[in-house]
Amino acid sequence: MEKLTYFPGCTLKDTARDFEISGMAVMEALGYELAELERWNCCGTVFSLTEDDLMHQVAPVRDLIRAQEAGSEEIVTLCSMCYATLKRASLFVNGNQERLDKLNAFMNKEVDYEGKVNVVHLLEVLRDRIGWDAIEDRVSRPLDGLTVAPFYGCTLLRPKEIAIDDPEAPTVLQDLAAAVGATPVDYPFAVECCGAYQVVDHRDIVIERTHRIMSAARRADADVVVTSCPLCHYNLSDTQKELVRTVPDYKEMPIIYFTQLMALAFGVDAGKIPTALRAKLKRLQPAKREG
Amino acid sequence: MAKDREDGKEMVRIHVMGKTYSVPAGLTIMDAMEYAGYRFTRGAGCRSGFCGACSTVYRREGDYRLQFALACQTTVEDGMYLVQLPFTPAPRAKYDITKINPNENVLLQYYPEIARCVSCNTCTKACPQDIQVMDYIQSALRGDIARTAELSFDCIQCGLCSMRCPADIKHYHMAQMARRIYGRYMSPVPEHLEKRLQEIEEGKFDAELDRLMHVSRKELEAAYAARVREKAPAGSERSE
Numbered sequence A: 001m002e003k004l005t006y007f008p009g010c011t012l013k014d015t016a017r018d019f020e021i022s023g024m025a026v027m028e029a030l031g032y033e034l035a036e037l038e039r040w041n042c043c044g045t046v047f048s049l050t051e052d053d054l055m056h057q058v059a060p061v062r063d064l065i066r067a068q069e070a071g072s073e074e075i076v077t078l079c080s081m082c083y084a085t086l087k088r089a090s091l092f093v094n095g096n097q098e099r100l101d102k103l104n105a106f107m108n109k110e111v112d113y114e115g116k117v118n119v120v121h122l123l124e125v126l127r128d129r130i131g132w133d134a135i136e137d138r139v140s141r142p143l144d145g146l147t148v149a150p151f152y153g154c155t156l157l158r159p160k161e162i163a164i165d166d167p168e169a170p171t172v173l174q175d176l177a178a179a180v181g182a183t184p185v186d187y188p189f190a191v192e193c194c195g196a197y198q199v200v201d202h203r204d205i206v207i208e209r210t211h212r213i214m215s216a217a218r219r220a221d222a223d224v225v226v227t228s229c230p231l232c233h234y235n236l237s238d239t240q241k242e243l244v245r246t247v248p249d250y251k252e253m254p255i256i257y258f259t260q261l262m263a264l265a266f267g268v269d270a271g272k273i274p275t276a277l278r279a280k281l282k283r284l285q286p287a288k289r290e291g
Numbered sequence B: 001m002a003k004d005r006e007d008g009k010e011m012v013r014i015h016v017m018g019k020t021y022s023v024p025a026g027l028t029i030m031d032a033m034e035y036a037g038y039r040f041t042r043g044a045g046c047r048s049g050f051c052g053a054c055s056t057v058y059r060r061e062g063d064y065r066l067q068f069a070l071a072c073q074t075t076v077e078d079g080m081y082l083v084q085l086p087f088t089p090a091p092r093a094k095y096d097i098t099k100i101n102p103n104e105n106v107l108l109q110y111y112p113e114i115a116r117c118v119s120c121n122t123c124t125k126a127c128p129q130d131i132q133v134m135d136y137i138q139s140a141l142r143g144d145i146a147r148t149a150e151l152s153f154d155c156i157q158c159g160l161c162s163m164r165c166p167a168d169i170k171h172y173h174m175a176q177m178a179r180r181i182y183g184r185y186m187s188p189v190p191e192h193l194e195k196r197l198q199e200i201e202e203g204k205f206d207a208e209l210d211r212l213m214h215v216s217r218k219e220l221e222a223a224y225a226a227r228v229r230e231k232a233p234a235g236s237e238r239s240e
């Protein structure tokens, strides 16, 4: 089994456990082991935009050092926010000797970071290394008839230096959905921002955005929204509960991680799946769902 | 760095609160300060590296970095600038261990400042116990109580980490809470201990204890020599 140097991030150990459970299961089914770094720290969550502030690069660069210590020149993440923070930090310091020197001098108890670790998102591994055909071959319960609205959010696509796909018209989640037999739908808010941390101080922004995003997905006849960001997942699903209470006739739409969609099609551990989606799948694949 | 000699002894210079003293080489920082005439009314306890009372911050001449140590465990060096920290004013969360919900967010709930950690590792550099302090803060942050308890196990509550942390985290209080939660809710319950405690409570050994309280020293020694030892569990090695 081929090993990938895996950086989970805090959320996948906590509120987004189903993301990790399903991610591990589908990768194993495809012949890959997500080998978690032995030591790692929070990536910092948000990339610091201050050009001369190296202090806030210490956290992500320390994780790059951990990969280097593990003998790897690559870190794979599942969480799109970790991806963005680590990737931007790597681009900020790799090849910049002055920044590397300063950081290495500060982190004098660590081995020097050589500036060689590349950060990739699992979706890139699936698309570029494994390929849609191999994924299709592994499907044992095709999700025929299931309509999927991809939700990219920001951090997989912006800024464009770190985009894993066309930042304006990405297709990787649609292609993945198609590979597992589902039908991707087109709707106008796939690359919108959900409101991110505004949920703390300006909940109204997130509620308003969730309403807009989810209503558009419903108008496009989606059965489920698929994401790769635990914060998008939290914002969309948590504020939906509020919409159910406050908006007449609002119907909750299930939201899952892309790895859960794959796990459902592979017949491996998908973690917790929203009841509405389970019911839908039962109707779609009555015979196959048994057992 | 010049070293003096007094009475044939090798001497070193230390600086304490702006004054320079000549003290015999080879003393611990604590002994050296006492030799120089300081008396510890706080900041000293076990004198064996266990109680964490004697936190010291020092700097060597010609080095810009601050160093951290336990005064009772570290030998003086020539030219040390010494500061004792007899107390760390770190606040501690109030909780009733029997009433908390030991979920993965409980440490964050009582010590929310752990989320401010920037992974600078300053706490680890300050720790005289060589604990991976940053790593236990990080595992607490991701809700891994067992790992936090394990990594912090050797903590002696000296407080140096918390005095240095740019994020004002109260490492050792938080870690103590993690170990308490682990002990109460997560570590496996030892069946034999539960059984024995129940036997004690039911008074199974009262008569025997009463008897032992009144036997002669000689009889007591004989009984001790003839005591039955518990067999080591299979596969384990025990040195006595």
Ligand code: SF4
Pocket (backbone or CB within 6 Å): A080, A152, A153, A154, A155, A156, A192, A193, A194, A195, A196, A197, A229, A231, A232
């Ligand atoms: S949480 Fe919101 S802001 Fe962050 S990536 Fe997801 S969509 Fe964008």
Ligand code: SF4
Pocket (backbone or CB within 6 Å): B126, B127, B128, B129, B130, B131, B133, B154, B155, B156, B157, B158, B159, B160, B161, B162, B171, B172
């Ligand atoms: S973890 Fe902090 S309080 Fe505990 S021994 Fe280390 S420095 Fe002292």
Ligand code: SF4
Pocket (backbone or CB within 6 Å): B116, B117, B118, B119, B120, B121, B122, B123, B124, B133, B134, B137, B164, B165, B166, B167, B168, B169
């Ligand atoms: S000193 Fe504070 S901020 Fe720095 S690594 Fe330790 S806990 Fe985190």
Ligand code: SF4
Pocket (backbone or CB within 6 Å): none
């Ligand atoms: S707080 Fe920051 S800016 Fe101020 S002295 Fe310390 S390192 Fe420098």
Ligand code: FES
Pocket (backbone or CB within 6 Å): B043, B044, B045, B046, B047, B048, B049, B050, B051, B052, B053, B054, B070, B071, B072, B073
């Ligand atoms: S006096 Fe107890 S550790 Fe130094």
